[in-house]
Amino acid sequence: xxxxxxxxxxxxxxxxxxxxxxxxxxxxxxxxxxxxxxxxxxxxxxxxxxxxxxxxxxxxxxxxxxxxxxxxxxxxxxxxxxxxxxxxxxxxxxxxxxxxxxxxxxxxxxxxx
Amino acid sequence: xxxxxxxxxxxxxxxxxxxxxxxxxxxxxxxxxxxxxxxxxxxxxxxxxxxxxxxxxxxxxxxxxxxxxxxxxxxxxxxxxxxxxxxxxxxxxxxxxxxxxxxxxxxxxxxxx
Numbered sequence: 001x002x003x004x005x006x007x008x009x010x011x012x013x014x015x016x017x018x019x020x021x022x023x024x025x026x027x028x029x030x031x032x033x034x035x036x037x038x039x040x041x042x043x044x045x046x047x048x049x050x051x052x053x054x055x056x057x058x059x060x061x062x063x064x065x066x067x068x069x070x071x072x073x074x075x076x077x078x079x080x081x082x083x084x085x086x087x088x089x090x091x092x093x094x095x096x097x098x099x100x101x102x103x104x105x106x107x108x109x110x111x112x113x
Numbered sequence: 114x115x116x117x118x119x120x121x122x123x124x125x126x127x128x129x130x131x132x133x134x135x136x137x138x139x140x141x142x143x144x145x146x147x148x149x150x151x152x153x154x155x156x157x158x159x160x161x162x163x164x165x166x167x168x169x170x171x172x173x174x175x176x177x178x179x180x181x182x183x184x185x186x187x188x189x190x191x192x193x194x195x196x197x198x199x200x201x202x203x204x205x206x207x208x209x210x211x212x213x214x215x216x217x218x219x220x221x222x223x224x225x226x
Contacts, residue, residue, distance in 0.1 A: 043216040104156030
């Protein structure tokens, strides 16, 4: 089975711009979660989507949003980028329900200048 | 409020010896625990997990121990190999929170040949 794929792998944006990141889960996985990794805050949960609905949300401002399509692919969007949004954004997919391991993609490295 | 803590930021071990990584948690609602390994510029790779109904789970060279009363888990790697050099994260989830993972800060492991 192919793993979780994320595009693009690297991105450079300017403050104030917006960005959209894409994630394709492992075939058969219907839950997609997004995480942000920064040196200062570590790995933090952004949100989880299941059946095109946001099922869980972390403590991030409303500038961070996402969606999931009927084929389980997901996108996350960050509007009005700030310097502090520079991070590795990771997508993970898993089977339905709790207590299933999540499998991560390689991440998108976002740099905001 | 760090709900999952890895108090050792780094660990150095000789090839062939045992690596022991520790993780403490505070949230008694956590009922599923996972360990991930991460190389720079890559997504975390799932290693092993344990449900709160068990106190031990083994998979090859990896064994995870869970002490619920102490809210403590540990990962044993035996024997350690140079390829095990990476950052290791423990993570926890609660059934009520779906697939939201709360991560520790990570422990950098260096296995010396």
